[in-house]
Amino acid sequence: MAGGRRRGRGALGAAAVLLGFFIFSLSVGVEGSIHEYEEGTFTPQTNSFFFHGGSEGLYAPKNATSPSGRSFIQFESVTFRRTKEAAAQHGEMEQNNGLIEAIIVEIRDRERIGGNYLNSDAICCTSELAKDSSCKKGEVIIHRNSDNPDWPMRIRTSFSGSDDEAKMETTTVYINHTGMYYLYFMFCDPKLKGTVISGKTIWRNPTGYLPGKMAPLMTFYGSMSLAYLVLGLIWFLQFVRFWKDILPLQYYITMVIALGMCEMALWYFEYVNFNSTGTRPMGITVWAVTFSAVRKTVSRLLLLVVSMGFGVVRPTLGGITSKVALLGFIYFIASEALELFENLGNINDFSRKVRLFFVLPVAVLDACFILWIFSSLSKTLEKLQMRRSTAKLELYRKFTNCLAISVLLSVAWIGYELYFNASDPLGELWERAWLIPAFWNILAYLLLAVICVLWAPSQNSTRYAFSEEIGDDFDDEEAIALTGSGSKASGEVREEDKIA
Template sequence: MAGSTGPGRSMSAALLALLLAGVTGPASAVSEQGTWMLTVDSESVKSPNPFFFTKTLFNNSIISLKVVSQNCSVSPPVLLKVSWYLRNSHCYKEIFNRDAKPNYFKNYFKSEEVQLKGGSGYFVFHEYPTFDCSSDKNLDVFSVEKFDQKKHLKEIQQTATVTEKTPGRRRRRRRSPDLPKPKPNASGNSSKQAAVFPHSDAVAQTWEDGPYMFLLSIEDLNKNRPADAAWSLQMRISMKGPHDYISASEWPLMVFYMVMCIVYVLLAVLWLVLSACYWRDLLRIQFWIGGVIFLGMLEKAVYYAEYQSLRYEGFSVQGAVVFAEVLSAVKRTLARVLVIIASLGYGIVKPRLGALMHRVVGVGLLYLIFSVIEGILRVNAADADVVLLAAIPLALLDSALCWWIFVSLAQTMKLLKLRRNVVKLSLYRHFTNTLIFAVIASVIFIVWATKTITLSVCQADWRELWINDAFWRFLFSTILLVIMFLWRPSANNQRYAFSPLVDEDSEEEEKEPMMNEAFEGMKMRGAKAETNGSAKAGKVDEDLKWVEENIPSSMADVALPPLLDSDEEIVTTKFEMSKME
């Protein structure tokens, strides 16, 4: 097997590289705000585009619009024409369109038709009387006594088709525009809806769970206003639901981080107790595991605190978000370094890594730099192309690290086979099988996410978006849990520690010194002298035969042999075999 080369090895390498590329996972999106501060002045209203705000909202969420401050003491008086447009859609990508052009939302303002196949829904349009900004001192001029009635969007196609399945509703046939519209359901939104008592600045109320767009148009009626007659108006737009300001798509993610934070706290306490009980026999790799657990606990706590701030304040603190991304990058870097040194056999097969340690540190620093850059660019909502440009080298480096991990695991397991160390070999078999399972699970999830999220034109299942971010963190936590179980502190720690290879012939002589002394000077009958060459060759054959007969094969043996064909590994294997001779 060591001498196999050619297309077979290249195909195996390409296939494994493709599988390993899936463990990086897609980048998570920026959190949705719940509160916006909008500054409107004489320059901003010259743009024909309306101000737009998008968010996934729960049913019965309140949308508020309030004037916070105004500076309109100019001549001639500032007369504004204010109107807003609220629309929901059953297609997530229609509201959150990453490829949207500058005039994308302008085409939706006052629209009464479905513009994307499957994007059926409702809309509400409200227009206020002329607003005199210079004389009116009432800051709640935009509040309404009763919410406007929603109107059904007109379908583009007249033929009845089956809508996409939405959670909690059965498939039904769409009604063509010429048929009578359905009556409002029990959730409200009829023309005789009750007045808004607890929300003095409320302007609208949502009618179902889903993504919404809120478009605000402010137009100065004086088109020929002189340049020195500048005015400004600051407004506050908020969207608050049953769980305060957090969006409907991120509420499950906040609960997930809360649960994971509790789990990491319990894991940290358990690891600390075990380490304290067996502190005399701790291995070096167990300190690395403790560091990864601590960083994971801190990371989950910071993300949970960020979502809590988003829930109660309506916006995230920029510095806290950047700190969370940097902390996440440090944790992921340390986790990959942990898996690399474990696969290299540090402290178990090798007492030290030597020159390999410089390579491990260099690769870890490179991954940390790429990860921090990608996270900061994603948080600051930079251009999508720039974020993608930063994510590509990170994914390539992650794939290279995974390749290195599997190659090192294969070499370590082969050395343990030659040394007949069944205990350590069993540990590495479980560890390798876990990583292979993680790769397979990653590939399956990527295929599912690509089909339902990336390639979907409508993406009606927006409630499953949180899984796209939670899956990768849950998968890493599962791998960490397996590593904790395999390398847990115990009274038998030293059986996994590195021990130098002992010459078996000298060991047998030490066990039977009395027998050698008793028959010293006597010629043993039946004993036949053998040459050194034949004795060594026979011993090597017996060793390899013992390995084949006593050590069963596993999934790792089936998946990893194509990785053992490098010349360096062949030399290392021959060197280990020479030790046993």
């Protein structure tokens, strides 16, 4: 038994160390709309080599004549460095050699890159394809859009002589059409194999640096902050009004409301800062992520202890307290790791396999919570039926119905998420992507609001507190509603106080 405890503590310690290392590894640099390239390498594809420079949703400007309110992609200090062998092969006499192209394409026009329209799989123009002047040998094949002849956009940079370094001119490309834009750096010359890229590009929307798929979340988090504030204010007024009859469970509800309020406010300020600077503020982001993980953990624990009948059917959790605490701690670690990965990693593109490594533990733990919650609810309802506790039974039935509806909505939304991600691998539906995280926050808020209504502080709150069975008279008295405030109820309470 002792050995099992030591192994459990060792596992928890290892999890904590792993989380600490993960936080440290992400703290070295958090980038947002400013995409930095540090010794990036080019990947071969067909007869070309490419480096993915970024992809973001960009909105069309409301006022195209005002430079300050326009979307753009800006290239700053972008430098290409080739190997000495590649530089020697070209020689000093070739002034312009080793062409590298920056290609900006709206995802809907992706078929315009490469030789598809020439019935060829080639990306770079070959001697055969260049014969009919459809393209220029040694360059990426681009089929221009007749409605927008400058797009897809091509920006050329060449090496000079035998130099092993070429710097791209500082360039700003303005965006006039709403869409998901991809940036690729490409070259066709096989002699440039081994070339690396450094520098950065800055992407900006008309309203700020927030990527298009994240921009609506700033308004959403601001609205949720107000919603939690209103809920907190109503709860606080009731709490102060009936503070003498407050149940222990109602203190936990107060804590969840406070955590939700702080979390939404931190996310709002984090997004405001991100929108104005282009990079995520490390301190605020870590605090927001931590509050989010704590709020999710405490919310699930609240649902669990309510389902177990804490303070209503049983005075304490007894011997299962440690199990509940352990599940909560493990969930916090898993949730914190996932939140850090999603919010402190590269917001542009990350490995889906790596993300799955963080998503799976959270999904499994959520399933454990759901099973435990409904199992506990079943036992609680059974106990209340046996005791003929009419008012408490009705209360828990309402809670069970609300919880069941929320689970059904969650399952349906997970199905929608899977469909959304499977049908949109390139992010073409980016304008709706913000709805995915927004739904879970709204559902959590509504569940909390339901609990606040069902367990609202009132002068009769103590009638729902745990008590030993005292016969049918007690059951009749218990039928008084939790939020009831009639004079008869008050009189009965005073009579009971006299008898006591």
